[in-house]
Amino acid sequence: MIPPLLAAAAAPGPTLADFGKDPLWISIIKAVFIFVFLMLGVLLGVWFERKLISRMQHRYGPNRAGKFGVLQSVADGLKMGLKEDITPRTVDKAVYILAPILVAVPAFLSFSVIPFGPVVSMFGVRTPLQLTDLPVAVLLVLAMASIGVYGIVLAGWASRSPYAILGGLRSSAQVVSYEIAMGLSFVAVFLYAGTLSTSEIVAKQATGGTVNLFGLTISTPSWFAVLLIPSLLIYVVTMLGETNRVPFDLPEGEGELVGGFHTEYSSSLKFAMFMLAEYVNVFTVSAISITLFFGGWRAPWPISIWDGANQGWWPMLWFFIKLVLVFAFFVWVRASLPRIRYDQLMNFGWKVLIPLNLGWILLVATMRALRVSENHGAVVYTVAALVVVGVIVLVWRFTSVADKAAEEKKARVEEEFTRLREEPTAGGFPVPPLDLPHYHGAARKEVPSGSN
Structure with a gap:
């Protein structure tokens, strides 16, 4: 039992x-x-x-x-x-x-x-x-x-x-x-x-x-x-x-x-x-x-x-x-x-996962609607598939363009830093005198005796 x-x-x-x-x-x-x-x-x-x-x-x-x-x-x-x-x-x-x-x-x-x-x-x-x-x-x-x-x-x-x-x-x-x-x-x-x-x-x-x-x-x-x-x-x-x-x-x-x-x-x-x-x-x-x-x-x-x-x-x-x-x-x-890097994390979430989800939901909703209404036209399935493919292509294109822009910006920044290293006054900022011993000697002469 x-x-x-x-x-x-x-x-x-x-x-x-x-x-x-x-x-x-x-x-x-x-x-x-x-x-x-x-x-x-x-x-x-x-x-x-x-x-x-x-x-x-x-x-x-x-x-x-x-x-x-x-x-x-x-x-x-x-x-x-x-x-x-x-x-x-x-x-x-x-x-x-x-x-x-x-x-x-x-x-x-x-x-x-x-x-x-x-x-x-x-x-x-x-x-x-x-x-x-x-x-x-x-x-x-x-x-x-x-x-x-x-x-x-x-x-x-x-x-x-x-x-x-x-x-x-x-x-x-x-x-x-x-x-x-x-x-x-x-x-x-x-x-x-x-x-x-x-x-x-x-x-x-x-x-x-x-x-x-x-x-x-x-x-x-x-x-x-x-x-x-x-x-x-x-x-x-x-x-x-x-x-x-x-x-x-x-x-x-x-x-x-x-x-x-x-x-x-x-x-x-x-x-x-x-x-x-x-x-x-x-x-x-x-x-x-x-x-x-x-x-x-x-x-x-x-x-x-x-x-x-x-x-x-x-x-x-x-x-x-x-x-x-x-x-x-x-x-x-x-x-x-x-x-992975944090920018890769956020790009993948917003630019890949969410658009793919939306395209897939559109296809699933279309298939469910056709099943309920008993309308099984091949045209609608083809259109839904093309929409999903279009979303994927747009996501890939947007991601590639964004990556290319980021690489160009990085190259410009590196070029600017290289130029500033070679020519310190190129940025327009004041540069201290290079004759440092003479400068410090003149400064010491101006300091009253007994001062710190």
Whole structure:
């Protein structure tokens, strides 16, 4: 006999109608589970990242604390929690203390709309494996990410340090540019799913559909990662920029900013909250990518052939495996790519990602409109494709012209500096006399005796 806690529900997946009916104690259990999962995930994630990068660099990594060094993250967390908290005298103390909280709390709240599995029976109560869901759940994640950047900016401003302020300003500019591209990469998913609810987006990826193209009926895959691969590729780039990870970790450019926005935070509990929020944000954007593009908690093929793969508590296992693989991608990118320049970062966000997103959304919206109206004219598809190609060509042309202008300006500046070095008086500024010994001797004669 299957215990009530592990009894699977008959429903294949939750809908919005299944939320808001849980008893308070069930909601508390799910909230505590998410909190514990994220805290343990950060501890294991730090160890996993250090271990994987070390093996890529032919090193051992952590191997002293515990078996395979797995307790090293626990030791580091205890050290930061018990270390003396030093607060500089010139900081704005209220904002200085509030900033880490503004970074950490929204990171945890974003995970409340992530679906872990279908409807199950938990202690005799039928409940979805998701804390809550909203008709605009994905927008909640974007809103929480926007609030989190306030903590970074305020941390730099409250520190009263030029390097910390530069890090905070860099982060705000980076998030504005890459969060726009991230939001636009979701639009194609919304158009195909017809909803902004995370649970219903997962349900839409349960089975594939059909598209009529030039009179031919073509079967579409169930995962949006295959059907909407441009949106996925753009989102992969933006999630690296959103989480300030390599190659987009400019707010924490150690070689330029001595640590970035948290320069004035000692390695204590406040600093630990910044690091905690960074890793939780990595888990959040990874979970969003799984939910929107990789079928959510549903089992991949060929596991999905098994009838019980998407029932009961098994879907949590598939979700965790996908989460580990996406996190491993973050680590692989960090170990492989160097940090780019800040002007390259901003140019790529505003001049490449956003125009490509707009062209792709136009094509997807056209295809969806044709599918609804059952008008499958080849002319409209051709026009939409030409529009996308035109946007790409314009972006390339604009970027090349801007780069050429920057190179010409750099050449002019170098030429001017060369001319000034060869002819010091060319700039029109007064030049001190070159007969310095005679000048200093005359000056000494004019100084009264006994003066300093």
